[in-house]
Every structure is written in structure tokens, then in C-alpha cells.
Amino acid sequence: MAGHAGPGFHPHLPGFGHRFLATTLGATMWFFIFYRARKDGAKLLGLKHPWEGHEHGHGHGNDAAHEEHH
Numbered sequence: 001m002a003g004h005a006g007p008g009f010h011p012h013l014p015g016f017g018h019r020f021l022a023t024t025l026g027a028t029m030w031f032f033i034f035y036r037a038r039k040d041g042a043k044l045l046g047l048k049h050p051w052e053g054h055e056h057g058h059g060h061g062n063d064a065a066h067e068e069h070h
Contacts, residue, residue, distance in 0.1 A: 014022075042048040
């Protein structure tokens with residue numbers, strides 16, 4: 001019986017809309033993965049510590065203003 005699908009089994013190919021949606025979602029997924037790898041891939045691979053790299057807006061003499069919010 002191997003190789004014989006039987007009388008009631010007729011697989012259909014996906015339509016254009018489903019193929020387009022699958023390709024679009026797949027490409028979006030890979031673009032997002034590559035974007036996140038570019039942003040924090042070194043941290044994921046252990047080449048950089050997670051607490052390194054906060055260059056914007058922290059520790060510039062605003063200690064009094066910072067403590068008011070906490």
C-alpha cells in the first residue's frame with residue numbers, strides 16, 4: 001500500500017493568496033531576526049555584557065532629577 005494515496009485523497013496546492021502571505025510573513029520574521037541580531041547579537045553570544053552599552057541619557061549629572069522619579 002506504500003505510494004498509493006487511496007481513492008478519497010486529493011491534495012490541493014495552496015492558492016496565490018496563501019503563498020503570498022506565507023512568503024511575506026516568513027520574510028518579515030527573518031528581517032526581524034536579523035535586526036535583533038544586529039542590535040544585541042553580541043550580548044546573546046556572550047561577547048558583550050548586557051549592562052554595557054547604555055550611552056544615551058544616563059549618568060550625565062542628573063542625579064537629583066533622577067532620584068525625584070524613584
